[in-house]
Amino acid sequence: MADFLIEFDQGTWYQQGRGPRYKQLCRHISGLVASGSLLTDDQLPSERDIAEIAKISRVTVRKAIADLVADGLIEQRQGAGSFVRGGGERFEQSLSSLVSFTENLQARGIVSTSEVLLTGVFRPTPTEATVLGLSSHHQVARVHRLRRGDGVPMALEHSTLPEDILPRPDKIGLSLYELLRARSNAPVRAIQRVTAVNAPAPVAKHLDLTEGAAVLQIERTAFLASGRPIEFTSGFYRSDAYDFVSELRLD
Incomplete structure (x- = not known):
């Protein structure tokens, strides 16, 4: 590592009049990746x-790394540091198809797993009651899950359903929708x-991101054929792993 630090000497990458130092450092690191x-x-x-080696402020370095993270070239691992990202696969999730996280990954041959962070039956919050059309005396089932694909954390989902739709939230296996289908x-x-x-x-x-990293937040309200709302899910998805795609048609 000591020998490699010479690559960051300001004399190797900074040129007067070629833009801010953090931008030039960002381009230099991109070049190191491109060259192998x-x-x-x-x-x-x-x-x-x-x-220290570049004789610039840590703020300048931090801004350069932040740009590289935003470009998807570098990832910051909490408590470990900054690493060169691989060309990992991005997953397309259709916004016009009602499929579960599990089904989406299985269709791509990816092993999905879920870690249940919270489960139980509770009084609804005002938001949950409004979205699901419930009164304050009703109860709701809540399930908070960390979803992984091939062991990589990809989504954090908080789901709420009326108690009569999901009386035993602790019985959810890998897929919530699979359980709901079994119950019609x-x-x-x-x-x-x-x-x-x-x-x-x-x-x-x-x-496994740094605080403030860009993520996609999705709020979903799902309905039965009768029009009754029976699921309210708020989820956070890694923007470096997901592309949400919709199909547009001319009416």
């Missing part, structure tokens, strides 16, 4: 080490809202 000097999963030197309570349509947000600390920790 940095390979997939290689760890970058620490911000402090780069700042599977939704047939849904409304989804997709928003780009910065990951709060708890979300970032579960998804």
Whole structure:
């Protein structure tokens, strides 16, 4: 690592009049990756080490790394540092098809797993009551799950359903929709809202991201054929792993 630090000497990458230092450093690191000097999963030197050898501030280094993270070239692993990302597969999720996380990954030959973080029956929050058309004396089943694909954390999902639709949330296996189909309570349509947000600390920790990293937040309300709303899910999805795709038609 000591020998490699010479690559970050300011004399090797900075040129007067070619833009801000952080932008030039960002381009230099991109070039190291493109040339093969940095390979997939290689760890970058620490911000402090780069700042010392380049004789620039850590703020400048941090801005350069942030740009590389936003471009998908570098990933920051909590408590470990910054690493060169591989050309990992991105997963397309159709916004016009009502399929579960499990079904989407299985269709691509990926092993999906779920870690249940919370499950139980509770009084609904005002938002849950409004979305699901319930009164305050009703109860709802809540399930919070961390979803992984081939062992990689990909999504954090918080699902709420009326108690009569899901009386035993602890019985959910890998797929919520699979259980609902077995009970003849599977939704047939849904409304989804997709928003780009910065990951709060708890979300970032579960998804193995740095706090403030870009993620996609999706709120979904799903309905039975009768029109009754029976699922409200709020989920956070890694933006470096997901592309949400919709098909548009001319009426």
